[in-house]
Amino acid sequence: MAYTQHAKTLAEEVHQRIRADILAGRLLPGQRLKLALLCDEHGVSLSIVREALTRLAAEKLVRAQPQQGFAVTALSVAELRDLTFVRIAIESVALRRAIELGGVEWESRLLAAHHRLAHTPVHSPADPKRLSEAYAQAHAQFHETLTEACGSPRLLELQRSLYDTSELYRRLSYMLNRRRRNKAGEHRGLLDAALARNADRAVAMLAEHYESTTRTLVESGILERPAIGDAA
Amino acid sequence: MAYTQHAKTLAEEVHQRIRADILAGRLLPGQRLKLALLCDEHGVSLSIVREALTRLAAEKLVRAQPQQGFAVTALSVAELRDLTFVRIAIESVALRRAIELGGVEWESRLLAAHHRLAHTPVHSPADPKRLSEAYAQAHAQFHETLTEACGSPRLLELQRSLYDTSELYRRLSYMLNRRRRNKAGEHRGLLDAALARNADRAVAMLAEHYESTTRTLVESGILERPAIGDAA
DNA sequence: TATGTTTAGATTATCGATTTATAATTTACA
DNA sequence: TGTAAATTATAAATCGATAATCTAAACATA
DSSP, X not given: OOTTOOOSSXXXXXXXXXXXXXXXTSSOTXXXXXXXXXXXXXXXXHHHHHHHHHHHHHTTSEEEETTTEEEEOOOOHHHHHHHHHHHHHHHHHHHHHHHHHOOHHHHHHHHHHHHHXXXXXXXXXXXXXXXXXXXXXXXXXXXXXXXXXXXXXHHHHHHHHHHHHHHHHHHHHHHHOTTOOOHHHHHHHHHHHHHTTOHHHHHHHHHHHHHHHHHHHHHHTTTTSOOOOOOO | OOTTOOOSSHHHHHHHHHHHHHHTTSSOTTOEEOHHHHHXXXXXXXXXXXXXXXXXXXXXXXXXXXXXXXXXXXXXXXXXXXXXXXXXXXXXXXXXXXXXXXXXXXXXXXXXXXXXXXXXXXXXXXXXXXXXXXXXXXXXXXXXXXXXXXXXXXXXXXXXXXXHHHHHHHXXXXXXXXXXXXXXXHHHHHHHHHHTTOHHHHHHHHHHHHHHHHHHHHHHTTTTSOOOOOOO
């Protein structure tokens, strides 16, 4: 995920901060991002906020409309389905390569990442409805490690970018999911398949893992009403 | 490719202009892009050029180094190989879907795009060493049409972005390729395979099509010396 | 009451100037 | 003569102000 790398420029700093706000759900899909408010909030000038939002727009986390400012990207059902399809397509390729190329080094890191994930509480003690920040991190780390050994930096970056785009939908899904899907089991299965070098099974599990999240969201109907709140 | 959509803001206008300069090879890989010079050239203020370059950096067409400005992205051999790998991976998925989903409508457009490509002169009369602008367009169009029917806007956009990144390497390859590879034949074969709904053959041809371009470049050794010229 | 038009307020887009950081050059010292 | 510190020059990053544009409210008209 690479939150808070030591940013070398102010614009980069603010870019990462706003990005984190979006991914953590502090800024909601559809919400307008008014420049002046963001300036106050981060204590910087217009140019900085503009540059930050411009970058986020290029990453598709916010949408820019000329003369009308910026808003957090809100995915339609169709777009979420498409995103899921592309993620599965790309990660399948990466996962197959990783399973093919990864060595003992990779196996160890994967095992470690899974162990951390399995032992991180899903909900924060403070707000039991929400996903904890620590879990979100561990989850991202596990999925990243899974394909890490694929040997293609570019593919990995694509994967990370798409992961980010779907991050807040993933959080939503967690909050919605009443019948408590067995996430832990799915991760365990993924781990086992990868370590057993069973690419077909791993890929199938990954696809199901992603599709079920999307299904939960679509069936909940929460995506229909574009949760537009104003201001930042 | 979407050159010169009617841009609604100045920054977008300049962004597209610089982008076109890079893709057409008027700005070379490794070349530093000094803000002041670009301001003069396009008759705009610093902020505008900064925003344009920031976007190009997000698209990976230029590289930004904090406190040191921007430079046109120069791919190393390893990066070019990786790029090729990712392009093949992504377009393979898209092509298979297109072959599966595409209807008569798609076939017609593909046939038309191929016809146009086949009848556009490769070199411009003005500069017989360089690739003509018209051919570059037609080529882009053909490849875009090939996968158009895949049903995934996101996948197509990814494809286009990667196509752009490799655009100037493709042009280089054309200029270098002495033994005159049979490009026309490859395109013809791709067309036939697609129309015959032979996904495996089409994908294989596509992969070979891209890999041979990369091979030409790598073997030429032209990528080794990072063609750094200063100024814009 | 509904529709279209004008006007005031708010917000974004752009600019030119200032501040800050890096790179190049000179000077001092071993 | 070579290295390190100090100085200057160059370019990027940031800011605050102005111009252009949009949104919404108030008003007039049918």
